[in-house]
Structures are given as structure tokens and as C-alpha cells.
Amino acid sequence: MNVTVARLTVRGLLGRRSGILLLVVPALLLLVAVIARLTADTPEDLAATVLGRLGMGTLLPILALVVGTGVIATEIEDGSIVYLLAKPLPRHWIVTTKLTVAIAATWLLAAVPMLIAGLLLCGTRDGVAVAYAAGTLVAGAAYSALFLLLGVATRHAVVAGLGYALVWESLVGNFVPGARTLSIQQWGLSVAKSIAVQGSIAADVALTVAVPLLVVVAVASTLLAAVRLGGLTLAGEE
Amino acid sequence: MAVITIDRVSRWFGNVVAVNDVSMQIGPGVTGLLGPNGAGKSTLIHMMSGFLPPSAGEVALDGVPIWRNQEVYRAIGLVPERESMYDYLTGWEFVLANAELHGLADPAAAARRALGLVEMEYAQDRKTGTYSKGMKQRVKMASALVHDPAVLLLDEPFNGMDPRQRLQLMELLRRFGAEGRTVLFSSHILEEVEQLARHIEVVVAGRHAASGDFRRIRRLMTNRPHRYLVRSSDDRRLAAALIADGSTAGIEFDGQERALRIQAVDFQGFTTLLPRVAKDAGIRLYTVSPADESLESVFSYLVAS
Known part of the structure; x- marks a missing residue:
């Protein structure tokens, strides 16, 4: 962890236009929750749709993608990463610092709004609000690590990330049940399910599978990102 | 004494050979790396600055390989050609961040000294995104000098500078050379190199075409x-x-x-x-x-x- 790298990363995240998009995501979730609360007779019935499908299924991966790639891919793309790399700093420090910022931002902008939205919809009933927030915490961390790796590994990180989150998890996962086993969203739901009162949250992956997979993805992505960053080349423009 | 040794180095990208079996030594003083656009100058500088591994051969600083060795950056200051440099930071914040990243004992003092060297104190509180090309170049210089490096590598440093800024930078580099630092800059402009460097290394189409005292090489040119x-x-x-x-x-x-x-x-x-x-x-x-x-x-x- 390096304080200067963290400071530069935070300012880079908030200083760019994508910073506005970061606020749109939680605002949208809260807006939908408020509308549901005001209009539905039993808003708690909408929890699975608003918190599970919209929140964890769509908004969380989009937010994590913007944050995870935004903390490093933009610097690699425009070449300013040189100023971090041309320093006697171990590469894994840079990666872990940027990942810490990405996770913190994802938690702040996704898990906190998720908790508020959950409380708006269900109050404290069945522990649903806390469960979804906890699911968002673990899934948000795994998404951040994966998307940060994509940001280091490919120049098309956003496309690759969207491909995973929207095509694999949402589209393929909808039609091919087996695909859900390899879905961060489902792992997060599995954690949420284990926390809430039985029967209030559904998930397709067992907790004993979800937790190890979450850990493996987060740790392996971080290690790979550090290795990739260590060997990052700047091809000549010639 | 800091010496960069390039020993039988080649670098290819797919089928394209960018640098072909080049050997040279860059020692203290100012050295100009001269060659037409596309000759392989940037590729050589990327290898010297640890951002590109050679496909064959070795690039070393005082006998220690540069690739995948972060410790060399204690001795190397790098001024890249690309302009992007955290546009949302002010000049002061940018140079200070560089000093902090080097882990210097007193980063603020080092940043002040470096900005003073390039005479950019007057604009240090403006965002770097609002700088002219020449100003950016000087702040990049300050960030490279902040840890007082023995080696300074500059990729096309005069690009986009007006004549006054060019003279200022040349004076600065001359001074660093005279202080015994190893200064290497690349350029495709003959006159720039002529004014600044006694020693030049010429690359043409990826090959090392000439090496040595500029006047001797220039004489070869004037005889034709x-x-x-x-x-x-x-x-x-x-x-x-x-x-x-x-x-x-x-x-x-x-x-x-x-x-x-x-x-x-x-x-x-x-x-x-x-x-x-x-x-x-x-x-x-x-x-x-x-x-x-x-x-x-x-x-x-x-x-x-």
C-alpha cells in the first residue's frame, strides 16, 4: 500500500468524466428503491428484482467495471503509468494499492446504497438488506480484482469486462444453468442467501463452492495483475 | 560513474526488426541519439529505461540488467516522449508526487528544487492540463530530476518547444552533462544534436550507423x-x-x-x-x-x- 499511489488513483477516478457515471449508478438504484417503496403495496416482494437483479446483477458489475478499469487502464492507455513504474516501487504495491482504492470505491458506491435500498424496501425484515449488502461487498471485491486484471492485461478491458458481466453472467447464465457456477454475481448471492433468513434470497451456487471461488478469483487476479504490470512494455510509436 | 551498456541488442516486433544487433556505451556527459523517424531511437530508449526487454542481447546500467529491475530507477530519471501526465494535478502536485514515489526524505524540498531547476515555479499552481507543450516538457524534466539521478534519459525532449524554451533546456542539459551525469537524448533534428552533444550515436533503420565525436562525423558529411x-x-x-x-x-x-x-x-x-x-x-x-x-x-x- 502506497499513500501517494492511492491519492493519485482516487483523484484520477473522481477527476475524470467517468466520475459522474460512478454517482449515477447508486443514484439509479436508490431512485428505483424509492419509487418501489412509494408505489408498491408490498415493496419487500420487489427485493429480489431491485436488489438482486438490478443491483447485484447489473449495476454492481457496471460500477465495478468502471472503477476496476478506471484505476489503472486509463493510465496504461495514455502512458502516464510510466511515472509510477519508473520508480523503485515493487509492482505488487502498485497493484494492491490500486485494488484497495477500487474495492473501497465499489463498496462505498454499491454496498452502501444497496444497504439503504434494502432498508427502504424491506426494513430489517429477514435480514435481507444486510444480506444483499454483504453479498455486494464480497462480489464487489472479486469484480474489482478481475476488472483490474483486465485493465492491465488487455487494451480492450471494458469490452472484455462487459462481455463477462453482461453476456456471460446475465445472458448465458439465464439460459445455461451451469454457467451460473462461474458467476461472481451468483457467488455474491450465495453469500447473501447464507446471511438472510432461509427462503428469502435464492442463489444457484452452494456457499461451500462460492466462497473458495471468490477467494481464488480475487487472489489469482491480483497476483496475475502484479506479474503483468511487472512486465508491462511500452511499444515504440515508431 | 553511471554507464549504460547496450550489448549486441536486437529487438523485433513480430516480423519487424526495430533494432538490429546494436552495441554502444553511454557514459557521463551529453550524448545525442540521432536518427530519422522510425530508426529505432524510441525502442532503444524504452529498453534503456526498462520498459521493453531486448529480444536478444543485454541492456545494463553499471553492469546490472535494467529489465524487470525497479532499483535502477534510483539512478535513472526518465523524460518520456508522450505528453500525458495526470492532467488533473498541478505542476507542484505532480512533481511532489514523483518525489514521494521515490521515497525521498524531504519530498517537498526536492520538488521545490526540481521546479526551480527548470524555472517553472511561476506556473506550479496551475493544472498541468493547461500547460503548453514546452511547459509540460519542463515539468516532466522536473519530475525526472527530483531524485537527483545520475542518468537522465530523454525521448525527443525538444519536440514542440519554442526556440527560447529549447535554448533553456539545452543549457540545463549541458550543465547536467558538465556535472558528470550521463545524459542521453534522442532527436531526429541534426541541428539540435549539433548544438548540444559532442558525442553522438547514429541509428539508421535499426542499425548503429555511426558513433563518436560530432565534429568528426559532421566532417564526413561536409566532404560530400x-x-x-x-x-x-x-x-x-x-x-x-x-x-x-x-x-x-x-x-x-x-x-x-x-x-x-x-x-x-x-x-x-x-x-x-x-x-x-x-x-x-x-x-x-x-x-x-x-x-x-x-x-x-x-x-x-x-x-x-
Whole structure:
């Protein structure tokens, strides 16, 4: 962890236009929750749709993608990463610092709004609000690590990330049940399910599978990102 | 004493050979890395700065390989060609961040000193995104100097600078060279290198074409015939008057261009002869342009010799 790298990363995240998009995501979730609360007779019935499908299924991966790639891919793309790399700093420090910022931002902008939205919809009933927030915490961390790796590994990180989150998890996962086993969203739901009162949250992956997979993805992505960053080349423009 | 050694280094990208079996040593003082665009200068500098592994051979600083060795950055200051540099930071914040990243004991003092060296204190509170190209270049210099490195690598540092900024930067680099630092800069502009570096390394098409004292290499260049394209109010009369002088080796009338192609043996002699002859004969000169002074032709001459 390096304080200067963290400071530069935070300012880079908030200083760019994508910073506005970061606020749109939680605002949208809260807006939908408020509308549901005001209009539905039993808003708690909408929890699975608003918190599970919209929140964890769509908004969380989009937010994590913007944050995870935004903390490093933009610097690699425009070449300013040189100023971090041309320093006697171990590469894994840079990666872990940027990942810490990405996770913190994802938690702040996704898990906190998720908790508020959950409380708006269900109050404290069945522990649903806390469960979804906890699911968002673990899934948000795994998404951040994966998307940060994509940001280091490919120049098309956003496309690759969207491909995973929207095509694999949402589209393929909808039609091919087996695909859900390899879905961060489902792992997060599995954690949420284990926390809430039985029967209030559904998930397709067992907790004993979800937790190890979450850990493996987060740790392996971080290690790979550090290795990739260590060997990052700047091809000549010639 | 910091010495960068490039030992039988080649670098290829797929089928394209960017650097071909180059060996050179860059020692203290100012060295110019000269070559036309696309010659492999940036590739060489990327390898010297640890951002590209050689496909073959080794690049080392004082005997220690540079690739995948972050410790070398304690001794190396790098001024990259690309302009992006955290546009949302002020000049001060940018240089200070660089000092902090180096883990210096007093980063604020180091940042102040570095900004003073490049005379950028007056704009240090402005965002770097609002800087002109020359200002960005100087702040990049400050960030490279902040840890007082023994080696300074600059990729095309004069690009986009106005003449005053260029002179300032040259003066600065000269001073660093005189202090015993190893300063290497790349350029495709002959005059820039001529003004700044005594020692030059020339690369052409990925190969090491020449190495050594600039004056010796320049002499090789001045010994060759110079070609000019001249248009005047009376080309034929001008040709007759010029050929009578010994500094002119040959003249051809180019009907298509409607101009004279003149080959001069004595560069100095010809440049004083031409206006004098034209004036004496009452001929007006419309165009006088060197036909083979482009860097590429200078290099091809060097390679041929």
C-alpha cells in the first residue's frame, strides 16, 4: 500500500468524466428503491428484482467495471503509468494499492446504497438488506480484482469486462444453468442467501463452492495483475 | 560513474526488426541519439529505461540488467516522449508526487528544487492540463530530476518547444552533462544534436550507423557534394556564370521543374558565390533549396561511407 499511489488513483477516478457515471449508478438504484417503496403495496416482494437483479446483477458489475478499469487502464492507455513504474516501487504495491482504492470505491458506491435500498424496501425484515449488502461487498471485491486484471492485461478491458458481466453472467447464465457456477454475481448471492433468513434470497451456487471461488478469483487476479504490470512494455510509436 | 551498456541488442516486433544487433556505451556527459523517424531511437530508449526487454542481447546500467529491475530507477530519471501526465494535478502536485514515489526524505524540498531547476515555479499552481507543450516538457524534466539521478534519459525532449524554451533546456542539459551525469537524448533534428552533444550515436533503420565525436562525423558529411535546386529570372545565364567557378561541380537544367540542379563541391564557397554571381549578373533568385539536406540523405551518406 502506497499513500501517494492511492491519492493519485482516487483523484484520477473522481477527476475524470467517468466520475459522474460512478454517482449515477447508486443514484439509479436508490431512485428505483424509492419509487418501489412509494408505489408498491408490498415493496419487500420487489427485493429480489431491485436488489438482486438490478443491483447485484447489473449495476454492481457496471460500477465495478468502471472503477476496476478506471484505476489503472486509463493510465496504461495514455502512458502516464510510466511515472509510477519508473520508480523503485515493487509492482505488487502498485497493484494492491490500486485494488484497495477500487474495492473501497465499489463498496462505498454499491454496498452502501444497496444497504439503504434494502432498508427502504424491506426494513430489517429477514435480514435481507444486510444480506444483499454483504453479498455486494464480497462480489464487489472479486469484480474489482478481475476488472483490474483486465485493465492491465488487455487494451480492450471494458469490452472484455462487459462481455463477462453482461453476456456471460446475465445472458448465458439465464439460459445455461451451469454457467451460473462461474458467476461472481451468483457467488455474491450465495453469500447473501447464507446471511438472510432461509427462503428469502435464492442463489444457484452452494456457499461451500462460492466462497473458495471468490477467494481464488480475487487472489489469482491480483497476483496475475502484479506479474503483468511487472512486465508491462511500452511499444515504440515508431 | 553511471554507464549504460547496450550489448549486441536486437529487438523485433513480430516480423519487424526495430533494432538490429546494436552495441554502444553511454557514459557521463551529453550524448545525442540521432536518427530519422522510425530508426529505432524510441525502442532503444524504452529498453534503456526498462520498459521493453531486448529480444536478444543485454541492456545494463553499471553492469546490472535494467529489465524487470525497479532499483535502477534510483539512478535513472526518465523524460518520456508522450505528453500525458495526470492532467488533473498541478505542476507542484505532480512533481511532489514523483518525489514521494521515490521515497525521498524531504519530498517537498526536492520538488521545490526540481521546479526551480527548470524555472517553472511561476506556473506550479496551475493544472498541468493547461500547460503548453514546452511547459509540460519542463515539468516532466522536473519530475525526472527530483531524485537527483545520475542518468537522465530523454525521448525527443525538444519536440514542440519554442526556440527560447529549447535554448533553456539545452543549457540545463549541458550543465547536467558538465556535472558528470550521463545524459542521453534522442532527436531526429541534426541541428539540435549539433548544438548540444559532442558525442553522438547514429541509428539508421535499426542499425548503429555511426558513433563518436560530432565534429568528426559532421566532417564526413561536409566532404560530400551538396545539391541545390535553384530557380531564377534567367537560369541559363546563371548556370554559365556559376560553372566558371571552382566551387560548382556540375549543373543540370531540369526542364520539368523549370529549375537548375546544381552540385557544389565547396559548401562554404558556393553559398557566398551564388548570391554574388546573381547580383553581378542582375539575375533575381526565386528559389534556392538544398536538394539533399534531409536527414535521411545525410544518414544514407553516412552509412555509405
